[in-house]
Amino acid sequence: MNILKISCRQFAGFKDFNAEFKPGINIVFGENESGKSSLVNLLIETLFKSSQLKKNLTEDINFIEAFFPCAVKGSSAAGNFIDGEIIFETQSGTFTLNKTWGRDNNKDAAITLITPNGDKIIGDERIKNLLRDEFKRDDAVFREILLSPQVNNLETLNKLIRDKKTLSSSGEIINTLTQLYAEAGDNIAIENIEQGINDKINELGRNWDKLNNRPKHMGHRDAISDIYKDLERTRGIIRKIKEKLNNINLLEHDLESAEEKFNKADGSALGYKERWEYFTRINFIVETFHANNNMLHNKLSNLKEKSAECGKAIKEWPVLSKNFERAKSLQSELNNLNFSEKMRRSKELKALIDELRQELATINPDEVMQDLNIAEEASNIINQCMTRLKVPSLNLKVRLAQDYKIEVNDTSPKSLPIKPAVIDENILSYKLERAAAIKIPGVAGMLLSCADVNVKDEKAKWDENKNIIHGIIERYNLGDVHDINTIRQKLNALILNHNKKRQELESYEREYKALHAETQDLMKNLNGNLDFNLNNLNSERGRDEVVREINALCHSVNRLDEYIGWADAKIKNYEENYRSLADLEELINKLNSEISKTQSEINNLNEQVKDIKPEYLSMNINITELINENKREFEDEIRYRDAHKQKMDELKGNLNFARSDAASDKAKLPELENNFNLLQRELENKKLELDRWESILNIFNRTKEQVESNPVDYLINKFSGYLDKISGGRLEADNLEHRPQALDIKPEIYSNDKILRWLNISEGTKETIALAFRLAVINQLYQDGGAVAVFDDPLVNMDAARRTKACEIIKEFAANNQVIFLTCHEEFRDMLGGNLIEL
Secondary structure (H helix, E strand, C coil): CEEEEEEEEEECCEEEEEEECCCCEEEEECCCCCCHHHHHHHHHHHHHCCCECCCCCHHHHHHHHHHCCCCCCCCCCCCCEEEEEEEEEECCEEEEEEEEEECCCCCCCEEEEECCCCCEEECHHHHHHHHHHHHCCCHHHHHHHHCCCHHHHHHHHHHHHHCCCCCCCHHHHHHHHHHHHHHHCCCCCHHHHHHHHHHHHHHHHCCEECCCCEECCCCCCCHHHHHHHHHHHHHHHHHHHHHHHHHHHHHHHHHHHHHHHHHHHHHHHHHHHHHHHHHHHHHHHHHHHHHHHHHHHHHHHHHHHHHHHHHHHHHHHHHHHHHHHHHHHHHHHHHHHHHHHHHHHHHHHHHHHHHHHHHHHCCCHHHHHHHHHHHHHHHHHHHHHHHHHEEEEEEEEEECCCCCCCEEEECCCCCCCCCCCEEECCEEEEEEEECEEEEECCCEEEEECCCCCCHHHHHHHHHHHHHHHHHHHHHCCCCCCCCHHHHHHHHHHHHHHHHHHHHHHHHHHHHHHHHHHHHHHHHHHHHHCCCCCHHHHHCCCCHHHHHHHHHHHHCCHHHHHHHHHHHHHHHHHHHHHHCCHHHHHHHHHHHHHHHHHHHHHHHHHHHHCCCCCHHHHCCCCCHHHHHHHHHHHHHHHHHHHHHHHHHHHHHHHHHHHHHHHHHHHHHHHHHHHHHHHHHHHHHHHHHHHHHHHHHHHHHHHHCHHHHHCCCHHHHHHHHHHHHHHHHCCCEEEEECCCECCECCCCEEEEECCEECCHHHCCHHHHHHHHHHHHHHHHHHHCCCCCCEEEEECCCCCCCHHHHHHHHHHHHHHCCCCEEEEEECCCHHHHHHCCEEEEC
């Protein structure tokens, strides 16, 4: 077996502790109180101590006091659990054991074991049985021999030598076997010993179910089952008594709760009543305040509004009067300008009308349209002549014998000489499309034309119609025009221009007629206006200057009349309301005095309610609802209080009856609980005894051959050999009373052939004897190696020579076993080597 890792969240003085171990030697180095012993206890208890702690077991109480966290300075709080985790390795593989201890049935108490194949085992009893099979030894071997602190080894060896008692593990087995041999007399047999052990087990618990922790059959008997039945019977009686007492406690708690609720409801009712009355008083004050405050603020608002209106009037009245007079003057000046401009415009329009009438009289649209039709007809006749004079497309090729010239002339009305298109030596090539005259001067001449076409007549028609078109062009001054479409466009343009000017004439005539009517009306108005002066018509002020002044006064010329009317009405309204500026000023002074007086009344009113909360005064909270709410709450609390008063009376009656009924049972409870604890301890002791005998049986079965060959010789020889090596030959051991048929161990320690007395030997010799004996026992129990042994500074009192020899022996021992060596001395780190763990 090898320990690979030990860790915990908290255990004794450890918090979030973790340590990893290796095969062979592991040095755990640390000063005193650094936690070396706590590490060993964490290892032992995690392996073997049940996770379920019972508050009435002395063993568990001692465990809690030793290893549970204590309260720190300045606080009463302490931890209510400890835990540990061990990863270890056996021939089966690697196991992980997790354990959390909890006191007072803490729900966090738990134990789990993860096996090499990944199975998860839960429960103290199941895990304990599995570990026993894996370790091949019970927990006593680990506690007393393998993982025992050094002080335990010394005490055990002291008892062995002085009191002739044996070790509680293998020594106990040897002592038990010795007794069985002695009881068997001369007829000793291994079978009798085995039967004796089985008889002891059956006597203790043949009917006991260890897995379910109860008897298999309630009718069958054995020592543990009988105690269990008495324990359960006592438990039932105690439970009934406690139920009665618990009922009393519940009644007392209910009564206390009812009294508390009664007092709370009574206090709440008083509070609600006070708030109810308070809000009623506040509501009256707030309503009165708001009525007066609203009245005064309305009055103040009206006074300020009237004062502002008067202040505005006293500023506007003089300015408005001045602007009114100026507006009337500007209106008169503008009217004069309008009249003058309209007269000038009328003269301009009259001249334009006369000019247009004269121009329109020179052109008659109907005649122009008729000439246009004549021109189009003449154009059509010309096109017909052109068509008749046209010949099919001909190519004329002439070869001249001598250097003669050839002339080709167009016989159509339009003389366009035909030029040769191709000249190739003496060959002349022409392309003819119209009638043509071909002439070789001094030689010959010919005329080419279409059959049945009189070229002369066609030419006469051509010239006649051409002259008609030229006459129309000259008549209308159309310029040099040859295309009838251009003539048509120009004649149409003449007609359009004539129509446009006629429209302009009509527009000018309408405008002239309207201006004539307006000027007649203006003349009448101006003649009736005393301020009108004909000289104004020629005023140096232009319209722009007058308009700018009007715009500055009333924003727009179009609003001048409206402004004059408005200003006149406003001035009359001021005169009607205030009579004069002096009267208005006096009214303003009176209003300001009244405003000051009203503001003072408002300030006094606010001073009267300065202690009222703003949210109540601002009416953000509905006080009426608060009054009704607190009144309802008061009435509800009164009903709630009365209900709890009735419940209190009922509980008092039930409590008195329950106390009277439980009085005699309560007196019996201490004795019953004491008997229960005794039975429980007796049951636990018997179960431990059963475990011990079963362990003895298991070890006995595994060590029959060793028993038959008398292993005491091996133990004493090993013990003596270790003493000899460590002491350099000065110490040896022998078993003077050793008999082959008896396995009693009573070794004598010799130094130079003198027997040593335990009380007289030095501490260094005691350490030597304890280490040698312990190594001998472990070698007997684990002859093939595989043990895990803890050594708690076993060499500190030895001299240098013995320490050196002891370290050599421990290193030899570690070749086949795992060693956890605890020390606070640095020299052993170098002497032993191995894996170092510093605390």
